[in-house]
Amino acid sequence: xxxxxxxxxxxxxxxxxxxxxxxxxxxxxxxxxxxxxxxxxxxxxxxxxxxxxxxxxxxxxxxxxxxxxxxxxxxxxxxxxxxxxxxxxxxxxxxxxxxxxxxxxxxxxxxxxxxxxxxxxxxxxxxxxxxxxxxxxxxxxxxxxxxxxxxxxxxxxxxxxxxxxxxxxxxxxxxxxxxxxxxxxxxxxxxxxxxxxxxxxxxxxxxxxxxx
Numbered sequence: 001x002x003x004x005x006x007x008x009x010x011x012x013x014x015x016x017x018x019x020x021x022x023x024x025x026x027x028x029x030x031x032x033x034x035x036x037x038x039x040x041x042x043x044x045x046x047x048x049x050x051x052x053x054x055x056x057x058x059x060x061x062x063x064x065x066x067x068x069x070x071x072x073x074x075x076x077x078x079x080x081x082x083x084x085x086x087x088x089x090x091x092x093x094x095x096x097x098x099x100x101x102x103x104x105x106x107x108x109x110x111x112x113x114x115x116x117x118x119x120x121x122x123x124x125x126x127x128x129x130x131x132x133x134x135x136x137x138x139x140x141x142x143x144x145x146x147x148x149x150x151x152x153x154x155x156x157x158x159x160x161x162x163x164x165x166x167x168x169x170x171x172x173x174x175x176x177x178x179x180x181x182x183x184x185x186x187x188x189x190x191x192x193x194x195x196x197x198x199x200x201x202x203x204x205x206x207x208x209x210x211x212x
Contacts, residue, residue, distance in 0.1 A: 002078050003028040004054065005046040005071065008211040009061040013201030015113055015140050016168055017094065023058040023066040027079060030071040032098050034121040036146065036174045041210065042071040051082055055089070067094040074101040083107050099127045103134050112139040119153055120146035120174075135167045142170040142197070146177055151186055164193040172197040 005026040012022040026039070028046030058066055066086060073079045074097050086093045087109040096113045097103060100123070103112050114131055117124045121144065135141060141163050143154040154171065163169050171194045173183045184196045201212040 001048045001050055002054065002076055002082060003046045004049045005042040006211060007054065007057055009063070010212055011201060011204060012065065012067060012094075013199050013204075013212070014172065014197055015094070015142070015170060016195075017065065018197070018200050020065055021061075021063040022094075023061045023063055025054060025058065025066065025068050025073075027068065027070045027073040027076055029075050030098065031075055032072065032100055032117075032121075032123045032126060034098075034117070034123050034144075036121065036144065036177065038175070038209075039069075039071065051078075051085060054082075055086070059089075064090065065092045065094070067096065069096040070098075072098045072101060074103070074106070080105050080107070083110050098123075099131050102128050103131050108136070112136075113142055114139065115142050115144065116154070116157070118143055118145060118150040120150045132161055132163065132166075135163075137167055139167045140170055141167055142172060143194075144172050144174060145183060146174045148186075151183060155190060155192055158192065158194060169194040170197040171195070172199070175199050175202050 005028045008024050012018055012020045026042055028042055030043055083093055084107040087107050093110040095110050098115050099117055106112055117127050145151050158169055173180045180198050205212050
């Protein structure tokens with residue numbers, strides 16, 4: 001059983017698969033409270049659902065890409081075998097995780113999208129740093145950046161840990177707080193080998209808060 005906040009079919013708005021139709025499974029709960037969180041409704045809202053029920057619902061969608069998100073999906077231990085089961089059934093599985101929960105047991109066929117918590121998030125101290133060493137070339141490290149200080153902190157970490165040599169690195173400005181063009185200019189000036197990311201779904205459907 002998994003506690004599920006919402007299931008929907010939409011366009012993947014972030015990462016290297018942005019723009020693709022995708023099945024979304026948002027689980028309930030998160031141990032973190034990031035300042036800029038845009039899914040606080042997932043902290044507590046949701047209901048228990050059986051794996052079979054969930055799989056039947058998403059397999060009715062016309063795609064084979066699924067994203068497990070939250071909240072923090074990996075805060076529910078049952079999420080780990082669920083990911084493996086989806087991979088067994090031939091799904092391309094993406095898992096968005098805050099970096100707080102160890103990803104050691106995550107099925108290696110899944111793509112981990114690891115959110116590296118920057119200082120402005122208010123939760124940087126709670127990162128499980130060994131997760132960075134677990135990232136594979138197919139995985140993605142995402143930095144949500146609120147300001148210049150966040151950018152400089154992220155730039156230093158990318159360089160010190162040679163993250164761009166390990167996997168795709170995404171720099172995503174906090175929507176409505178940092179101009180994406182300004183952040184992109186910083187990246188160009190520094191010759192930083194990262195990918196600029198905006199939340200595509202917020203441009204496709206501005207003002208829509210859920211199911212996007």
